[in-house]
Amino acid sequence: MAALPLERFELFRSQDLDETREIVGRIFCEHRLDLAGRDHRLDARMHSHRLGQIVANFMWYGGDVYIEPGLLDTFYVVQIPLSGRSVVHCGNKEVYSTSAIGSVISPTEYLRQRWSPDCQQIIIRIERTALQAHLRDILGVPLWEPLVFEPEFRITDGPAASWVRWCHALIHELEQPEGLIFNEYVARQAEYTLMSGLLAAQRHNYSEFLEEKKLPVVPSRPVKTAREMIDAHPEWSHTVQSLAGYAHVSERTLQAGFNEVLQTGPKAYLTDVRMQRAHQELYAAAPGTTTVSTVARRLGLNHVGRFAAEYKRRFGELPSETLRR
Template identity: 25%
Template sequence: MVFRLLNEKSRIFAHADPYAVSDYVNQHVGSHCIRLPQTYGAEASLSHRTFGDLDLCRISYGGSVRVTSPALETIYHLQLLLSGHCLWRGGPEREQYLTPGELLLINPDDPVDLTYSDDCEKFILKLPARLIEQVCRDNQWSMPREGVRFASRYNLDDIEGFGNLLALICEEAESEQAVPQIAEHFTRIIATKLLAQVANNVKRLPQDEHSASFERILHFIDSNLQQDISLEQLAELARVSPRTLYGLFEKHVGSTPKHFIRQKKLEKVHACLSDPSVRVRNITEVALDYGFLHLGRFSECYKSTFGELPSDTLRRREA
């Protein structure tokens, strides 16, 4: 592979204690535990960048190490093996060795059990589940109730242009003039490309007579997120009964109208708090602008959706 995935500017650790690297990964990339054999001298290295809602990580533990986790819960991990080999235990009687150029896509509810070889190095892309769900909603693809699941193992060459795309994302992430809108754009491309080119359980159904009406509904919601949007308004816009309206939302986005609108409002608040170009006086003002009157409940919903409090998002953009 000739793709350049993170350079020295992104280096966090070099020749480091594997447990120190593991602690950092737990904070920024995904919760896990590591186990090393009763030998010492392993020197780990790690490079890391945050790019919008993505986390990019290049990691080597410098020795044989077993990495386990019950599940990643709200994130997908895309792991590209750069060198060495990795033993993946995907369930009873399901052990497979990954070799350089192979990809492992770990779904949010998949347990993690990986053993690195001494010379193993990986590139890991962390993708929040809500971004995959958002692309499905925007494209009106039918999401299964159990959530979107991808096939686990494939070759980099199976996804046309994916290696170059990862390299370009790393280059943009390391740019001195990073632009939030560019990060958002590339994030959508990554999520869309995975959904379109990697085997998964999402159904991309042909449009029916209600599709145009539902598209009008989505446009109306996006254009009026600072307003109180009633179910009666949406039903009248789509020229359907409230019962049919619920059916449309269930079919196209796997959600109720109320939950979908709240999710879109939360995403807009998150975008405002994340983007340095958007002037924010305080979190309360932004929350009230989008109709969140109970601030304690708003903070709980926000943390449940994005994995951090609104104050954490605002603090991170100001760092």
């Protein structure tokens, strides 16, 4: 049998439905997973590797399954079929997915789907905050509504086919133990390329506005520079002074730039990124491998009591509850 994509990053292989549901949920979100056919057979496997704000995955259930995550909420998903078929219900639209048609799922659209036993897919997870911030930087104005893609992704020709080739190239690089993709600067550029490419390749509610602009506009280079530093290293002890120094502007200029471009200050943006990263890490952690205080302190959220209260306000549950799931 030929090597499967991302095989060196195998996360699990299981014939147990509950175990499969639980581990897949760590990478994506809690979801309903049922065997749907007469043959109640399952031979699931998943390979997964995070690259900053993007997670590349290979998924194969090895059985006829019904999957219902509901609202993804914090991330986008691009599903690239390699074999088999699936029926994807996204919001009020239905996609019959084959080797020629993938799907792009937006976090605000209710998702349910059914996969055939031979359905194998590359699944690219992109964090909602990162993709929407990237679009905001290109447009040069705040987003006035959530970014929502058309779910049907025709991947055999045109820009969509080009984007899929980039994904395969990225996966090929990830499979090389000493590939350049593991260089932090190269990895960051790869993230931006995939996000820009998806915004150009697939129709969404901002497409017409993007097409009217002759060139991408970076509204504030100091803001972009400081934001990239925060996104790459939220665990560092950033201050407005240190970020302004890194961006080669005064603190007042940086503060004004953040308020104009992002409608928030550098400190608040840093807190947002740290809280989102804490939520992701707690959700993905295997039981018994970490603690809430360890995750919080590693991300610079040193007052654990305050962190827990803010976490519950944002995510509707205590961080300890997320960790136990």
